Amino acid sequence: MSMAWKVVEIEEVCNEIVDCLNRTAPKVDYVTPFKMIRTSNVRHGRIDLDNVFYVDEPTYKKWTRRLVPKKGDIILTREAPLGEVGLLKTNELVFLGQRTVLYRSNEMVCDGRFLYYSLISPFSQASIKAFGSGSTVEHMKVPDSKKIKLKLPPLPTQRKIAAILSAYDDLIENNLRRIKLLEEKAKLTYEEWFVRMKFPGYESTPINEETGLPEGWERIELINICSFIGRGISPKYVENDGISVINQKCIRNNRIDTELCRFTCNSKKISPDKLVKPFDILVNSTGTGTLGRVAQMISPKNKITVDSHVTIVRAKEKISNIFLGRLLELNQPLIEKMGKGSTNQIELSKIDLGNLQITLPSKHLQxxxxxxxxxxxxxxxxxxxxxxxLKEARDILLPRLMTGMIDVDALDLSAFGLEEREEMMVAAEPEARYSTKIPKMN
Structure with a gap:
C-alpha cells in the first residue's frame, strides 16, 4: 500500500450516516411508489427493488424524516445477515427497513463508488465482522456502524479504482436489464396467448361447448403432464467438494442463484431423477415467506441437485417445458397458498402440487x-x-486495487474502452448477442 494511503473510520468520509427507524413500517397490500429496503433486498452487492414491500405516502414521509435516500447512497445490513452492501442506482422512492444503515459519502474526500467498493473489500468486511456480536444472530450496534475502517488513497486514485471496478458492474447491470426484458417478453406473450386467449389464430378457433375452451385445449391436473414431481435429498454438507445442492434460499424472483448452493458428500448414490436437468422447474416447498417460489433451471453446467425443501417438476416429453415454466410462475401466488401446517412448519406436498388444476393449450400452440x-x-x-x-474477474481485481497492490495512478482510463463500453450499452438491442469486453490489467 502506498504511503499516500491511510486507514480511516467511515464517519470521517461521510456527510450522512443514518440508521433505520427501530420498528417495522406498516406495509400495504398494493403497489405504490414507496418501497421498503429490507435486509433481504441487499445481496451480492446489489439492491433488489423488484421484490419489496410497499407503504403509503404518509408512512414513507414518516420513515424518511431523518433523510430521503437518493441515487449513490450505500446501504449496509447490520443483521440477518451482517455485512451485505448495496449501492442505490436509481432515485426511486425508497426507505430503510429494519437493521439497515445508509451512508452518503463526502465527495470532496471520498468518491461514492469507491466507498461502496471499500465496504465490500476484504479489509472493511473484516472490520465489519469484528463488530459483530450475538450468540444466535450476528449483528452490529448502531454506534459501531460509524467506526468501520477503510483504506483511503488520494481522491484521483479513488476515482480511477472506482471507474475500473464499475466497468465490470455496469456490464453486469446491463446484462441483467437485458435478461429482465427477455423474461418480461415471454411472460407478456404467455399472458396474451394463454390467459387473455389472444393466441395466433384465436379468431378462427372454435370453442368446445362442453369445456368452454378453444378446441384442442383441456383442463388437467399437473401430475398428468409431468414425468417427475418429487423433492430432493437430505444432504450431508461439506465446504468445497461434492455435488451442488439448491436450497430454498437459492430461489428468488423466478431465478436460481447458484452462488448460494452448498455441497453434498452423500455416501448414497443420488437417484438420476433428483439430478436437475435442463428446463426443470423448481418449487420451494417449505417455510413461511419462501414456500411456493418458482424458478426454471435453463441448463445446469455441472451435476446439481436440490435438497428436501425443494420440489423438482419435470414435464413429459410431449409437453413444452418452456410453456410449463411460465405457467407455474404465473400460478406462484396460488401455489403459495397451497401449503399446509403450522406457521413455522408449513409444507407443500408433491401430491397437492400434482393436483394443481391447469389449462393446457393445444400441442401446436405449446x-x-x-x-x-x-x-x-x-x-x-x-x-x-x-x-x-465478469464477477469473478472483478472479485480478483477488487482486493488488489483496494489495497494499492496494483498501482493505477499512471493508468490512462481510455485504455479500458470506457467510452466505447457506454456506447455499446446504449445501442445494444435486448435480443442481440454481443461479446462482453472485459478491461484487462497488466
Missing amino acids: EKFEKDFKPNFLIIEDLLAQNQL
Missing part, C-alpha cells in the same frame, strides 16, 4: 411458444455465464 422463446432463454443463459465471468 410448440409455437417454445419455438419462439427457447432461443431467448438460451441468450439468458449466455448472459448469466458472462455475468459470472
Whole structure:
C-alpha cells in the first residue's frame, strides 16, 4: 500500500450516516411508489427493488424524516445477515427497513463508488465482522456502524479504482436489464396467448361447448403432464467438494442463484431423477415467506441437485417445458397458498402440487411458444455465464486495487474502452448477442 494511503473510520468520509427507524413500517397490500429496503433486498452487492414491500405516502414521509435516500447512497445490513452492501442506482422512492444503515459519502474526500467498493473489500468486511456480536444472530450496534475502517488513497486514485471496478458492474447491470426484458417478453406473450386467449389464430378457433375452451385445449391436473414431481435429498454438507445442492434460499424472483448452493458428500448414490436437468422447474416447498417460489433451471453446467425443501417438476416429453415454466410462475401466488401446517412448519406436498388444476393449450400452440422463446432463454443463459465471468474477474481485481497492490495512478482510463463500453450499452438491442469486453490489467 502506498504511503499516500491511510486507514480511516467511515464517519470521517461521510456527510450522512443514518440508521433505520427501530420498528417495522406498516406495509400495504398494493403497489405504490414507496418501497421498503429490507435486509433481504441487499445481496451480492446489489439492491433488489423488484421484490419489496410497499407503504403509503404518509408512512414513507414518516420513515424518511431523518433523510430521503437518493441515487449513490450505500446501504449496509447490520443483521440477518451482517455485512451485505448495496449501492442505490436509481432515485426511486425508497426507505430503510429494519437493521439497515445508509451512508452518503463526502465527495470532496471520498468518491461514492469507491466507498461502496471499500465496504465490500476484504479489509472493511473484516472490520465489519469484528463488530459483530450475538450468540444466535450476528449483528452490529448502531454506534459501531460509524467506526468501520477503510483504506483511503488520494481522491484521483479513488476515482480511477472506482471507474475500473464499475466497468465490470455496469456490464453486469446491463446484462441483467437485458435478461429482465427477455423474461418480461415471454411472460407478456404467455399472458396474451394463454390467459387473455389472444393466441395466433384465436379468431378462427372454435370453442368446445362442453369445456368452454378453444378446441384442442383441456383442463388437467399437473401430475398428468409431468414425468417427475418429487423433492430432493437430505444432504450431508461439506465446504468445497461434492455435488451442488439448491436450497430454498437459492430461489428468488423466478431465478436460481447458484452462488448460494452448498455441497453434498452423500455416501448414497443420488437417484438420476433428483439430478436437475435442463428446463426443470423448481418449487420451494417449505417455510413461511419462501414456500411456493418458482424458478426454471435453463441448463445446469455441472451435476446439481436440490435438497428436501425443494420440489423438482419435470414435464413429459410431449409437453413444452418452456410453456410449463411460465405457467407455474404465473400460478406462484396460488401455489403459495397451497401449503399446509403450522406457521413455522408449513409444507407443500408433491401430491397437492400434482393436483394443481391447469389449462393446457393445444400441442401446436405449446410448440409455437417454445419455438419462439427457447432461443431467448438460451441468450439468458449466455448472459448469466458472462455475468459470472465478469464477477469473478472483478472479485480478483477488487482486493488488489483496494489495497494499492496494483498501482493505477499512471493508468490512462481510455485504455479500458470506457467510452466505447457506454456506447455499446446504449445501442445494444435486448435480443442481440454481443461479446462482453472485459478491461484487462497488466
